[in-house]
Each structure stands twice: as structure tokens, then as C-alpha cells.
Amino acid sequence: MHSGLLARPLQLAPLYGAASPPAALPCRRTPWARPGLGVSTATLRRPCRRNPCGAAKTERPDRRGFRFAAAGQLSSSPRPQREKLQVAASASKAAVQLQNGLSLQSSQYVVPEDVRAAGFQIDADELTSIVESRDTERLTEHGQLDGIADKLATSLTDGISTREGLLGQRQEIYGVNKFAESEPRSFWEFVWDALQDTTLIILAACAFVSLTVGIATEGWPNGSHDGIGIFASIILVVSVTATSDYQQSLQFRDLDKEKRKILVQVTRDGFRQRTLIDDLLPGDVVHLAVGDQVPADGVFISGFSLLLDESSLTGESEPVDVNEDKPFLSSGTKVLDGSGQMLVTAVGMRTQWGKLMAALTEGGNDETPLQVKLSGVANIIGKIGLFFAVLTFIVLSQELIGQKYHDGLLLSWSGDDVLEILNHFAVAVTIVVVAVPEGLPLAVTLSLAYAMEKMMNDKALVRQLAACETMGSATVICSDKTGTLTSNRMTVVKACICGNTLEFNDPLSSLSSELPEVAVETLLESILTNTGGEVVIDQNGKQDIIGTPTETALLEFALSLGGNYKQKRQESKIVKVEPFNSVKKRMTVILELPGGGYRAHCKGAAEIVLAACDKFIDGSGSVVPLDKKTANLLNDTIETFSSEALRTLCLAYRGLEDGSTQEEIPLQGYTFIGIVGIKDPVRLGVRESVASCRSAGIAVKMVTGDNINTAKAIARECGILTDGGLAIEGAEFREKTPEELLELIPKMQVLARSSPLDKLALVKYLRTTSNEVVAVTGDGTNDAPALREADIGLAMGIAGTEWDVVELWGVDYS
Numbered sequence: 001m002h003s004g005l006l007a008r009p010l011q012l013a014p015l016y017g018a019a020s021p022p023a024a025l026p027c028r029r030t031p032w033a034r035p036g037l038g039v040s041t042a043t044l045r046r047p048c049r050r051n052p053c054g055a056a057k058t059e060r061p062d063r064r065g066f067r068f069a070a071a072g073q074l075s076s077s078p079r080p081q082r083e084k085l086q087v088a089a090s091a092s093k094a095a096v097q098l099q100n101g102l103s104l105q106s107s108q109y110v111v112p113e114d115v116r117a118a119g120f121q122i123d124a125d126e127l128t129s130i131v132e133s134r135d136t137e138r139l140t141e142h143g144q145l146d147g148i149a150d151k152l153a154t155s156l157t158d159g160i161s162t163r164e165g166l167l168g169q170r171q172e173i174y175g176v177n178k179f180a181e182s183e184p185r186s187f188w189e190f191v192w193d194a195l196q197d198t199t200l201i202i203l204a205a206c207a208f209v210s211l212t213v214g215i216a217t218e219g220w221p222n223g224s225h226d227g228i229g230i231f232a233s234i235i236l237v238v239s240v241t242a243t244s245d246y247q248q249s250l251q252f253r254d255l256d257k258e259k260r261k262i263l264v265q266v267t268r269d270g271f272r273q274r275t276l277i278d279d280l281l282p283g284d285v286v287h288l289a290v291g292d293q294v295p296a297d298g299v300f301i302s303g304f305s306l307l308l309d310e311s312s313l314t315g316e317s318e319p320v321d322v323n324e325d326k327p328f329l330s331s332g333t334k335v336l337d338g339s340g341q342m343l344v345t346a347v348g349m350r351t352q353w354g355k356l357m358a359a360l361t362e363g364g365n366d367e368t369p370l371q372v373k374l375s376g377v378a379n380i381i382g383k384i385g386l387f388f389a390v391l392t393f394i395v396l397s398q399e400l401i402g403q404k405y406h407d408g409l410l411l412s413w414s415g416d417d418v419l420e421i422l423n424h425f426a427v428a429v430t431i432v433v434v435a436v437p438e439g440l441p442l443a444v445t446l447s448l449a450y451a452m453e454k455m456m457n458d459k460a461l462v463r464q465l466a467a468c469e470t471m472g473s474a475t476v477i478c479s480d481k482t483g484t485l486t487s488n489r490m491t492v493v494k495a496c497i498c499g500n501t502l503e504f505n506d507p508l509s510s511l512s513s514e515l516p517e518v519a520v521e522t523l524l525e526s527i528l529t530n531t532g533g534e535v536v537i538d539q540n541g542k543q544d545i546i547g548t549p550t551e552t553a554l555l556e557f558a559l560s561l562g563g564n565y566k567q568k569r570q571e572s573k574i575v576k577v578e579p580f581n582s583v584k585k586r587m588t589v590i591l592e593l594p595g596g597g598y599r600a601h602c603k604g605a606a607e608i609v610l611a612a613c614d615k616f617i618d619g620s621g622s623v624v625p626l627d628k629k630t631a632n633l634l635n636d637t638i639e640t641f642s643s644e645a646l647r648t649l650c651l652a653y654r655g656l657e658d659g660s661t662q663e664e665i666p667l668q669g670y671t672f673i674g675i676v677g678i679k680d681p682v683r684l685g686v687r688e689s690v691a692s693c694r695s696a697g698i699a700v701k702m703v704t705g706d707n708i709n710t711a712k713a714i715a716r717e718c719g720i721l722t723d724g725g726l727a728i729e730g731a732e733f734r735e736k737t738p739e740e741l742l743e744l745i746p747k748m749q750v751l752a753r754s755s756p757l758d759k760l761a762l763v764k765y766l767r768t769t770s771n772e773v774v775a776v777t778g779d780g781t782n783d784a785p786a787l788r789e790a791d792i793g794l795a796m797g798i799a800g801t802e803w804d805v806v807e808l809w810g811v812d813y814s
């Protein structure tokens with residue numbers, strides 16, 4: 001699995017002085033015209049999220065304007081973009097409602113002929129408007145979810161059929177999941193943009209004056225040298241700027257294609273599989289999990305505690321529940337919690353998000369902070385130059401004018417007089433030309449572009465020039481563990497079941513024969529039912545495991561013990577699921593037992609789940625009370641596993657009288673099944689990277705949700721935890737007073753068992769109280785708040801989400 005490192009630039013307040021109140025500049029310079037990046041610029045300023053599909057709407061960048069911005073005017077305002085988006089959203093909603101009000105009742109809905117001919121019973125417009133207007137009544141008129149599925153010629157269990165020709169037909173009727181791409185801009189458009197620079201216009205005027213005066217006074221060709229010289233420098237600046245902008249635009253186009261290679265999980269032909277987001281079609285059954293972006297508009301099929309963040313569309317920051325009663329999902333929103341399946345009803349430009357993208361053009365505003373600063377300096381120098389030029393002109397001309405005034409000839413000018421004045425003017429122009437440091441911001445652009453290209457060669461995609469710059473000034477890196485420092489390829493290497501610790505080297509030992517049958521049976525039931533992953537058989541008949549690396553490791557373990565996923569899932573009836581999330585750090589399911597009654601299976605952070613156990617399965621397979629001694633032994637085992645840098649999970653179960661009515665599945669009275677230790681090897685080169693960060697004066701801290709011992713072991717292996725460094729847990733961190741934090745944070749190298757909010761608090765603290773420039777790496781799901789708060793957010797392995805400045809395959813901090 002490749003892990004992308006996506007960075008997002010940000011707030012540079014600590015670096016570049018306190019952010020001033022948003023002030024609109026008349027026009028800002030766009031260093032790179034960036035086709036296809038339309039949405040992300042806004043995203044980078046935080047408020048609106050980028051959709052997963054990377055809207056490919058291109059807009060013209062702002063005209064190159066007067067580059068010299070006063071330093072006080074530098075802060076960029078995220079607001080207008082956000083407001084525009086929301087206004088567009090509500091306008092689009094209102095339009096749909098109006099349309100619905102005016103249109104015929106849908107009971108009179110007539111299927112268009114071409115749709116019927118292609119084998120469907122509902123057309124794209126109807127589907128779009130049902131979801132967009134969230135019209136449950138019309139959904140009912142179409143026969144609810146099942147009706148829609150039928151009309152879309154799909155099955156809610158098996159998905160669409162990919163038999164020859166069928167996909168093409170579907171595509172023809174409903175469109176593709178892509179956004180309209182605009183024409184690439186030509187080189188000459190970039191030249192034109194470059195010419196709009198006020199400085200250049202002033203220079204051109206000067207060149208013109210100088211040329212006229214020169215030729216008039218000194219004749220051709222002697223008098224033309226200065227003018228031609230200035231023109232030549234203008235041409236140089238324009239061609240360099242235009243060429244580099246043009247090249248960047250081409251690069252960004254490629255990059256955008258790369259970014260759209262997002263895989264989503266769908267069921268087609270009865271097989272769960274991964275498909276490119278571009279290939280999604282109405283009728284597809286899509287599986288959603290925490291952290292996913294909804295890839296198209298659709299209707300909820302099934303799921304557990306599915307919670308969406310719709311702020312990118314509506315601006316409402318309050319998360320929205322999605323369930324049978326509120327079954328509509330819009331593309332561009334994000335799954336905050338839970339898991340589920342949706343039936344795709346609209347794709348691409350027909351989705352609400354697609355329409356918004358089409359309606360919006362964004363004012364590009366991506367001068368990098370250094371450029372802004374330099375522009376400010378250039379501005380001041382330019383103004384001083386202008387002042388002295390005027391002064392010189394006055395001083396030079398006052399003698400002549402004074403003389404004429406004295407002679408009373410102020411209104412009669414000879415050719416010589418005019419020439420003299422023009423000559424003085426030429427001198428003044430020369431001063432302006434010399435004083436205006438036109439090349440200064442250009443030099444920055446070029447050097448950043450060079451840095452960007454170098455990073456590209458290191459397999460890093462820098463989406464925002466400013467990121468290069470900010471990265472260079474980072475003073476602290478807060479790194480998560482999994483996927484950043486480790487390779488995110490997990491395998492179960494140790495387990496403790498029935499009090500026996502077992503080690504697995506490659507061919508898994510004959511574990512099942514050593515242990516009592518009941519224990520193995522329960523273990524298998526636990527892993528195979530209580531999982532966010534899935535074992536699927538692909539079209540070639542091969543077994544494939546889908547899910548997060550932790551889930552995959554567990555399922556692999558169960559399969560190697562002889563578990564039969566399909567059979568187990570058919571036998572057991574799951575009535576309730578509490579999906580895993582980083583706050584609870586556990587996952588629970590409730591099964592309805594064939595003989596009546598219910599059983600809950602819980603797995604999660606080892607010490608937390610073990611603390612909920614009061615019984616355990618002993619060596620003979622019988623359930624006995626968990627005495628102090630055994631509990632201590634098990635705790636020791638957890639400690640041993642985690643000190644070996646293993647991610648430790650504990651599995652447990654309990655009987656329940658009633659499974660479905662309980663709001664929260666209780667966290668006590670469990671029977672301990674076992675502990676597993678999952679290995680996730682440290683990436684190659686991480687130690688060296690950490691060392692080079694350190695020698696560059698950058699502090700590296702590990703912030704993880706994992707067990708403190710596991711965290712410590714890995715931090716030591718990476719060179720993050722050193723002698724005298726501190727490692728503490730989130731619970732302890734939360735209790736600290738500001739004074740204690742002041743002492744603690746500089747020494748703290750590892751923050752373990754942290755919740756997303758702890759990560760956020762740490763980053764906030766570092767940025768505000770300690771005045772550090774903070775880079776955060778994370779996976780964008782549980783690390784999202786911290787990533788957002790950071791000066792630079794480097795998000796791992798989530799191509800196409802909102803942190804898109806850098807995308808690395810293989811991490812290298814140096």
C-alpha cells in the first residue's frame with residue numbers, strides 16, 4: 001500500500017507575524033496557475049473540504065496584479081470562499097425545491113424512452129432531484145430503496161453486473177463520476193497573465209519614454225540603448241514567469257490525474273472489490289468506513305452509527321446521522337464515525353458537489369509567505385525609488401522652469417526646452433527602473449519551483465508552493481506512528497490464549513491442536529464476526545482481505561487457524577455493531593445466538609478490554625473467574641508484548657439477556673479470550689530521517705493512540721525517544737495544568753493512548769504558547785483536527801482528501 005504524504009500549508013502566523021484582519025487585496029498574484037486545483041486552494045484555507053474526486057474545474061487565476069502588497073495586508077481570508085460555497089449550496093437547494101414544487105407529482109413520473117430501452121426504470125434527473133431535495137416522500141413513491149435498486153437494475157446485495165456492454169449502457173444513461181474538465185490554458189495566456197503585472201507596466205511605460213526621448217535627443221541607434229535594455233528585461237521576466245507557470249500548470253494536471261486514482265470499495269457481480277472512484281456508476285453498492293469521503297450521491301442501504309460531516313456542503317459543523325429515516329448521502333461529505341453501505345444514485349457533475357464546483361470559480365490566492373514578504377519589501381523599495389525619482393525630476397527641472405518663470409516665458413516652449421524636460425524625465429525613469437527590484441519575487445518563485453521539482457523527484461507531490469517554504473521553517477514535527485514511522489503492514493506474531501503464550505513464525509504453528517477446542521472456537525467467532533474488515537473471494541476465486549491493516553492482520557490470523565469466514569458469517573446473526581473509533585479504542589458486536597440469548601464480542605486496546613473482564617477461559621477450556629494473580633499475569637503479558645513494539649489487542653466476550661434494546665453495549669463482565677500481538681515493522685530510513693531532523697534543530701515527537709509501551713519501543717527504535725526524554729499517556733496529559741505543561745512539553749517525546757483531541761491540544765499548545773512552527777503527520781481520520789491546526793499538515797495515504805500539498809510514497813522527512 002502506498003502511503004501518500006499530503007501536506008497542506010497553512011497558517012503562518014507564528015512565522016510571519018500575527019495574522020492581521022482579513023483585508024481584501026485588489027488583486028493578488030497567482031504564482032502558479034493551477035488547473036484542476038480549483039477546490040483545493042479553498043480547502044487549504046480550511047473551510048471547505050475538498051471532495052474525494054478532486055473536482056477538475058479549472059478557473060482562471062487572478063490576474064497578476066500589482067505585486068507590492070503592504071505587509072499588513074497579507075493575511076488571506078478563508079471566509080469569502082466559504083460563504084460563496086454556502087450561498088451556492090443554498091441557491092442550488094432552493095432551485096431544486098422550486099423545481100419540485102412546479103413539476104408534476106412524481107406519481108405521474110414517466111420513464112423516458114431511452115432509459116426504458118436501456119433496461120432502467122428511472123432517469124438520472126429524477127434520481128438526482130430525489131437525493132438533492134432529500135425527498136423521502138418521492139423515495140417512497142418509487143418503492144423505497146428496493147424500488148430504486150430495481151429501477152436501477154441493481155441488487156442491494158450483489159451490486160451491479162459488469163457483464164459486457166452493461167456498464168457502457170449505464171454510463172450512457174447516467175454519466176460518469178468525473179467533473180467537467182476545462183480546456184488547458186495555452187502558453188500565451190500565461191504570457192498575457194504575466195504581462196498584467198503593474199510593475200512591468202510601469203517599466204514598459206518607462207521604456208517607451210526612454211526610447212522616445214533617447215531617439216529624439218541622441219538619434220538612432222545611440223539613443224535607443226536604454227529603452228531597448230528595459231524592454232529586453234521585461235521580455236526576460238515575462239518569459240521566465242510564463243514558462244514556469246505554464247510548466248507548473250502541466251504538472252498539476254498530471255498530478256490531478258494521479259490524485260483521482262482513489263480506490264473505493266464496491267460490490268459488483270456479488271464480489272466486494274476495489275474500484276477507481278472515476279468508475280463508479282449509479283446502482284453501485286459502496287462500502288463506507290470512518291475517514292472515507294462519500295464518493296457520489298446516494299441512498300443509505302445499511303450500516304451502524306454512520307455519522308457524516310456535511311460542513312463542506314452546508315457549512316453546518318454539526319455532524320449528521322445517516323440511517324433508514326434519514327437515508328441521503330451527498331458526495332463530498334466525510335464519514336466521521338461508523339460504517340455502512342450506500343446505493344449510488346448520482347455521479348459526477350450531477351451530484352450536488354459537482355454542481356457546486358461548476359457554479360463556483362475561485363479567486364486563486366496563493367502567494368507564498370516569503371513571496372508576500374519580499375513583495376512587501378519590494379514595495380517599499382519601489383516607493384522610495386519613486387519618491388527620489390520625483391525629487392530628482394523636480395530638482396533637475398526647477399532650474400529651467402525657474403528661469404522661464406523669471407523670463408516670463410512659462411507658456412512658450414521651444415523644442416530644446418521640451419527635450420531637456422524629457423531628458424530629466426528619462427533620468428527619473430532610470431531611477432525607478434533601477435530601484436524596482438522586479439526580480440526579487442521572481443527569484444523566490446523560481447527557487448520554490450526548483451524545490452518542488454526536487455521533491456517531485458523524491459516521489460513527493462507538493463501541491464502548494466507555500467508548503468515547501470513552511471516545511472523549511474518547521475521547528476517541531478508531531479508524527480503519528482502507524483503508517484508514518486511504521487510500514488502499516490501488520491501481522492499477528494504473538495498471542496496469549498488460555499494462559500499460553502504462543503509465537504508464530506512464518507508457517508503458523510499447530511496452535512489449534514494445542515488449545516482446547518472451545519477456546520479456538522470462541523476466538524475464531526470473535527475475530528470473524530467482530531471485524532470492520534471482510535474476507536472476499538475475487539473474480540479469480542482468490543481469497544482477499546479488505547479492511548484496515550489491524551483488521552486485516554486479525555482476519556489473516558483467524559484464517560490461518562482454520563477459520564472459515566463465509567460459513568461463520570452465515571451462521572451468526574449480528575444484531576448490533578459499535579464500530580471502532582479512536583476515542584473508545586475498541587469495537588463491539590452483538591450476536592443473536594441460535595439457541596436464544598445474545599453474545600457481545602469486544603476487541604480493542606488491550607489494557608482497556610482486559611480491565612472489563614472478570615472471567616477467563618482456562619487451559620482446559622472452562623470459563624473460570626479471573627483472579628488477581630491471573631489478571632496480573634495477563635497484564636504482564638500485555639506489557640511484554642508491547643515492549644516488543646507489538647500492537648496489542650485483547651479479545652473478550654459476554655452473554656447478554658437482550659441484545660437489541662441496549663443503547664450502549666456495557667463494558668464490564670466480559671470473559672477474556674486472548675491477547676494478540678501485532679507486528680508493524682518500522683520503515684527503512686526512519687531512524688536516519690529523525691536524526692537529520694534533529695541535527696537540523698527540529699524536534700520530533702510521536703503522538704499515537706497506541707499503548708504506551710508499544711509507543712515507547714517504536715519511538716526508541718526510530719530514535720525519537722532518547723535518554724532523558726519523557727513518554728506519557730493522553731489521560732495524564734489531559735490533567736496537566738498550564739504551568740506543568742510548560743515544564744513537560746519540551747521534554748515530552750512520546751504521547752501515547754492519545755485521543756484525537758489530545759493531539760489537537762498538543763499542536764495548539766506548541767503553536768500558541770511555545771511559538772513553534774508545527775508540522776503534523778497523520779492519517780487524516782483520527783488525526784484530522786490536529787492536521788487542521790498545524791502549520792503544515794502532512795496526511796498519509798489518503799490521496800484526494802483535503803490535505804494535498806505533498807504526497808509522498810515512502811516518507812522522508814529530511
Ligand SMILES: Nc1ncnc2c1ncn2[C@@H]1O[C@H](COP(=O)(O)OP(=O)(O)OP(=O)(O)O)[C@@H](O)[C@H]1O
Binds near residue numbers: 548580603604649782
Ligand atoms: N480495528 C480495531 N478494532 C479494535 N481496536 C483497534 C482497532 N484498531 C486499533 N485498535 C486499538 O486502538 C488503538 C489505536 O487507536 P488509534 O486509532 O487512536 O491510534 P492511532 O492514533 O491511529 O495510532 P497510530 O499513531 O499508531 O496511527 C490500538 O492500539 C489498538 O489497541
Ligand SMILES: [Ca+2]
Binds near residue numbers: 480481482778782783
Ligand atoms: Ca493514526
